[in-house]
Amino acid sequence: MEDISLQAVSLWFRLLNARQDQKATRTNFDNSVKMRDVAEERLKLGTVSRDEYLQLDLRVLNDSISLNDSAVRVQEAQMELNSLLGFDESAEINPVLDEELPDLTLEYEMVLNKSLNNLSFFLDNELRLLEARSAVEKAKAQRGVTMNLNARFGLSKSGITLPEAYRSPLDQEVLGLGFSFPIFDWGQGKGRIEKARAAEQVAMAKVQQAESDFRRTIFTAVAQFNHQRSQCEVSRRAAAISAERYMLVMDRFRAGNATVLELNTARNESDQARNQYLTDLGNYWTYYYTLRRYALYDYIQGEDIVLDENELARYEEK
Numbered sequence: 001m002e003d004i005s006l007q008a009v010s011l012w013f014r015l016l017n018a019r020q021d022q023k024a025t026r027t028n029f030d031n032s033v034k035m036r037d038v039a040e041e042r043l044k045l046g047t048v049s050r051d052e053y054l055q056l057d058l059r060v061l062n063d064s065i066s067l068n069d070s071a072v073r074v075q076e077a078q079m080e081l082n083s084l085l086g087f088d089e090s091a092e093i094n095p096v097l098d099e100e101l102p103d104l105t106l107e108y109e110m111v112l113n114k115s116l117n118n119l120s121f122f123l124d125n126e127l128r129l130l131e132a133r134s135a136v137e138k139a140k141a142q143r144g145v146t147m148n149l150n151a152r153f154g155l156s157k158s159g160i161t162l163p164e165a166y167r168s169p170l171d172q173e174v175l176g177l178g179f180s181f182p183i184f185d186w187g188q189g190k191g192r193i194e195k196a197r198a199a200e201q202v203a204m205a206k207v208q209q210a211e212s213d214f215r216r217t218i219f220t221a222v223a224q225f226n227h228q229r230s231q232c233e234v235s236r237r238a239a240a241i242s243a244e245r246y247m248l249v250m251d252r253f254r255a256g257n258a259t260v261l262e263l264n265t266a267r268n269e270s271d272q273a274r275n276q277y278l279t280d281l282g283n284y285w286t287y288y289y290t291l292r293r294y295a296l297y298d299y300i301q302g303e304d305i306v307l308d309e310n311e312l313a314r315y316e317e318k
Contacts, residue, residue: 002305004084009289011084015077015129016095020278022070024271029063031138031250034261036060038254052260059264081129097251099236101229101284101301104290112293115218128207210251218294225287232284235277242266242273 036056042048082091116122249266252258292298296305 001307002289002296006286006289008081008084008295009282009285011077011081012095013109013278013285015081015093017275017278017282018070018077020097020274022067022074024274025063025066025070028267028271029060029067031267032056032060032063034255035250039260042236042256047256048260055260055264073204097278097281099281101232104229104299105226106222106299108219111218111222111291111295111297112215113212114297114304118296119294122211128203129200132203133198135196135199138196141222159282218291221287221291221294225284225291227279228284228287232277232280235273235280239270239273242270244268 036053036059039048039053039056043050043053058149078093079089081093082089104314115176246266246269249263253260288299292305297303298305
């Protein structure tokens, strides 16, 4: 279920990014048309070169192509999210950009303890070690005297018809007891024990490595999540500043105080900052749901994620 949540977060932000990009592409196209018209007037006055005017004219053409591409990306992202949610392909979802992030800081020890209590990962490792130790003890036991006890009970009868075949059947009972005494096994018994011990050592090493990797993964995920909130704040501010700067450069260009190069640079910086902010928001929630999956714990609500068996039964019926 948490894997599905992670997938939903990824597809939701993909659709959000596609729609935000479509909106920005429309705005950029309108601005490019306006700036081209301004450049055309300035070309007549001689304050803009023919080369600079053609740059803006080419940008208008490229923006018109980007409008079509962004529409396709929105449709693809919409259909993928609809498929995950079980909606018809014609259903339309307009994700809302929520910039308010929870004031949440996680501690590594708390997340690790929740993982120990809620995941089967560590129980699976313990089971692997017990199986390896059991194999060693079994190999030791097979070196000594072994005893086998066999019992068999059966019924037999024949008849012309089926009822006659089952009337007063004869019973057959066999009980056997066997012993085996190793006289000389050419070191096979000792070899089996050493092999089992070697397998136990390998299992212990793999379990230790797996648990060490798991702890390091959780430590990294917690650090990433705690850092990401401040990263979102920085990128949000950068997006706002770059957008404001782009508007100021457009005003300067209208007044004849900015070049086409400055205009293009300001727009590219604004687009990059906006995309970075959306990426950082997506990473924040990806890190959060990744940590939920590691510990099966809802950190915002402060409670374990428990499977509702009744709800699961309803889904299975559907």
